[in-house]
Amino acid sequence: MTTTMTATTMTEGVEGVEAVEAVGSFESVESVESVESIGSEGGVGSEGVTFDAIRTTAAEFGLTSSDLDALGAEFEAIRREVLSDLGQRDVDYIRRVIRAQRGLAAGGRALLFAGFFPPAWLAGTAALAVAKILDNMEIGHNVMHGQYDWTRDPALSSKQFDWDTACPGDQWRLSHNYEHHTFTNIVGKDRDVGYAILRISPDQRWTPVALGNPLYAALLALMFEHGVMLHNVEAERLMSGDKSWSEAWPTLRGGLAKSARQAVKDYVLWPLATGPMALSTMAGNATANVARNVWAFTIIFCGHFPAGTYEFSVEESEEESRGHWYFRQLLGSANIEGGALFHLMSGNLSHQIEHHLFPDLPAHRYGELAPRVRAICEQYGLPYNSGGLSRQFGSVVAKICRMALPGGRSWTARAFPVAA
Amino acid sequence: MFTETRSWRAVQRAVRVADMAATPHGVDRYVELVAPTWSTTEVRGRVALVRRQTDNTVTLTIDPNRNWRGFRAGQHTQLTVEIDGVRHTRCYSMASSAAAASRHFELTVKAHPHGTVSNFLVEHAQPGLVVGLSPAQGAFTMPALRPSRLLLISGGSGITPVLSMLRTLCEEGHTGPITFVHYALRSDDMTYRSELDALAAAHPNIRLIRVFTDEPGTGDLDGFVDLAQLADIDASWAAAEAYVCGPAPLMAAVEEIFAQRGIGKQLHTEAFALEQVLAEAGSVGGSLRFAASSTSVPSDGRTVLQQAEAAGLRPASGCRMGICHTCACPLQAGTVRDIVTGELTSGAGADVRICVSVPVGDVEFDL
Numbered sequence: 001m002t003t004t005m006t007a008t009t010m011t012e013g014v015e016g017v018e019a020v021e022a023v024g025s026f027e028s029v030e031s032v033e034s035v036e037s038i039g040s041e042g043g044v045g046s047e048g049v050t051f052d053a054i055r056t057t058a059a060e061f062g063l064t065s066s067d068l069d070a071l072g073a074e075f076e077a078i079r080r081e082v083l084s085d086l087g088q089r090d091v092d093y094i095r096r097v098i099r100a101q102r103g104l105a106a107g108g109r110a111l112l113f114a115g116f117f118p119p120a121w122l123a124g125t126a127a128l129a130v131a132k133i134l135d136n137m138e139i140g141h142n143v144m145h146g147q148y149d150w151t152r153d154p155a156l157s158s159k160q161f162d163w164d165t166a167c168p169g170d171q172w173r174l175s176h177n178y179e180h181h182t183f184t185n186i187v188g189k190d191r192d193v194g195y196a197i198l199r200i201s202p203d204q205r206w207t208p209v210a211l212g213n214p215l216y217a218a219l220l221a222l223m224f225e226h227g228v229m230l231h232n233v234e235a236e237r238l239m240s241g242d243k244s245w246s247e248a249w250p251t252l253r254g255g256l257a258k259s260a261r262q263a264v265k266d267y268v269l270w271p272l273a274t275g276p277m278a279l280s281t282m283a284g285n286a287t288a289n290v291a292r293n294v295w296a297f298t299i300i301f302c303g304h305f306p307a308g309t310y311e312f313s314v315e316e317s318e319e320e321s322r323g324h325w326y327f328r329q330l331l332g333s334a335n336i337e338g339g340a341l342f343h344l345m346s347g348n349l350s351h352q353i354e355h356h357l358f359p360d361l362p363a364h365r366y367g368e369l370a371p372r373v374r375a376i377c378e379q380y381g382l383p384y385n386s387g388g389l390s391r392q393f394g395s396v397v398a399k400i401c402r403m404a405l406p407g408g409r410s411w412t413a414r415a416f417p418v419a420a
Numbered sequence: 421m422f423t424e425t426r427s428w429r430a431v432q433r434a435v436r437v438a439d440m441a442a443t444p445h446g447v448d449r450y451v452e453l454v455a456p457t458w459s460t461t462e463v464r465g466r467v468a469l470v471r472r473q474t475d476n477t478v479t480l481t482i483d484p485n486r487n488w489r490g491f492r493a494g495q496h497t498q499l500t501v502e503i504d505g506v507r508h509t510r511c512y513s514m515a516s517s518a519a520a521a522s523r524h525f526e527l528t529v530k531a532h533p534h535g536t537v538s539n540f541l542v543e544h545a546q547p548g549l550v551v552g553l554s555p556a557q558g559a560f561t562m563p564a565l566r567p568s569r570l571l572l573i574s575g576g577s578g579i580t581p582v583l584s585m586l587r588t589l590c591e592e593g594h595t596g597p598i599t600f601v602h603y604a605l606r607s608d609d610m611t612y613r614s615e616l617d618a619l620a621a622a623h624p625n626i627r628l629i630r631v632f633t634d635e636p637g638t639g640d641l642d643g644f645v646d647l648a649q650l651a652d653i654d655a656s657w658a659a660a661e662a663y664v665c666g667p668a669p670l671m672a673a674v675e676e677i678f679a680q681r682g683i684g685k686q687l688h689t690e691a692f693a694l695e696q697v698l699a700e701a702g703s704v705g706g707s708l709r710f711a712a713s714s715t716s717v718p719s720d721g722r723t724v725l726q727q728a729e730a731a732g733l734r735p736a737s738g739c740r741m742g743i744c745h746t747c748a749c750p751l752q753a754g755t756v757r758d759i760v761t762g763e764l765t766s767g768a769g770a771d772v773r774i775c776v777s778v779p780v781g782d783v784e785f786d787l
Contacts, residue, residue: 080732083732084732086505087504087505087506088504088505089505090505091502091505092505098453099453102445102449102450102453103453106450149734149736150506150734151502151505151506151507152506152507152508152509152736152737153502153507155449162444162445163444164444164445169444258444261440261443261444262443262444264440264443265440265441265442265443269437269440269441270441273441322714
């Protein structure tokens, strides 16, 4: 029974699991597969006993593999329905956002020419920050997901778009769309679990380095764009020697070149253009960049780390069905509640659940799909993790602080009970 | 020209700096929101004039932006329009004179039964419509040293490139004999009737022959092209350089006549409405698998692109006639036939233009 629990992470069975250290190791896979009876004990359906035995999270919700298939079919049906309905409305929407973003960017930069007048500096900096947030989130993130590839408009093409941030779009697209969206919340495979800097899950081994967790998180928030850039270089593997510099160099060179272009724009060209206001412009641009960094960090950390999100083991996700993939996306993501403006500013990543179920559907549709997704969750007895920003982010902050210290499994279970 | 001057070079330098200040989007993406046809690199145009000569055609006069570098008579452009949020690209031949002083050029589009773009343009094109363009392309052109004797043959909407040649020759003051033969189903189906009459009246070296194949007795001649008819039209046809554009049967017939005489080199042809012709060319059977979408369909003989679209996929596509390579996609397994060249391509990794490829047996694509 203990072995089964290792596969289930931070769900329940506190005492039993605490004792087991080697989570996600190859050993545990073997032991699970050898104990065929576990599956039937866990009430999993009769077909494919060995295979089902390790799908413990699904089993906890009493879902058999055919239930998962049915669940997957429900989501597939929604996806197909939206795909066949895509058209002018979606294009008009994203172009409206792009027009607003470009207008705010141009207006903000223009206002900074009058940076000697404090209200102009404030308004210019704010407009630029909002432009950068819209560019990165509702436009960049979503366009680069391929949500508008069907339009065949080169300006909306996932392969051609690049965003106003240090990380080159093409690098991000590979790591994010493939690694994160395929292996969502699989500890050991999804490098977005703690972004390889933070200890965010009790399943990540504790070392004294983790003591700096809150500090790293604060630094990451301030320098998020460069954090995302270095994330692609796999800086942590570079430091530990797992990856050689020559292996990392092409990615790093691309990242540095993009960062340089960004820096030249924000800290050389525009300050020079504003002449005597150069320093004030530089400060405005830096403020806008940092504001965007902190905002993006906040929204993105609320996507998968708040209380109630599930993590998955490598074993239970191996050779998974499409239905299980949907199941994992659903349980591994959390929504943030808010108004229309909030959803826009978060790039609709506030609908993280819908985004993970349908990553390539235009994000402005997630709000329309949310009630249907919630109804399906109710039908299958599955949680739908949704809460206000302060609740979701508060639990993330608490988790970051607690994970600085060793252990944390029982604390997680106590602070964030997630039983079905 | 403006492009050669120092001020133009200064403008280009300024655009480069502006692009750096507007990175990563570039200055185009800002300016186009205010001036949709303005671009530092892309060729775009605005429809300046729309006229509808017949029930199922539309003639567009296009005002291209500065990136348009003109064309040679007989060439085409890849026109892009947005329909219900989706961009579609098709090739259309210029119909106007390549020697005209105006930068404006003319396209005539005929509505095809299932043509998304042609029907949209015939029904909805209005002045002010912004379209994407490609630089003029195509090798269906006359040599710079114009042939002394010319035979221009067209059928249906294939009239546009050869009309462009005729108009260009007239504007250039070409004096050699030109025979212009046009086949239409009916007289009210023929575009450019009055223009052609006027050109023939003004230029004694032009001989104009109109054939209405559905209405015997109403045109200058009756029936489809054959050796006897050609000899009837122009006794010294074999001495002419011939340019032919029209439906496949017309072109095949002319090709055979020239081949039999051993003067195939004097014949120049341009296919049009390729997709319709090609639709019947594939072999039915086998399965067509789209790996990335986990979709598999029994092959119905149409092109891989058409079948992918029918299966609900949205692969990139452009000209849909094997020209622009927008749809090129690596073949993962199996064999496809190029329906333009008949060439077979097999094995994983080969880049295939799926708009002109039909599956031969089981085939898999990474789509």
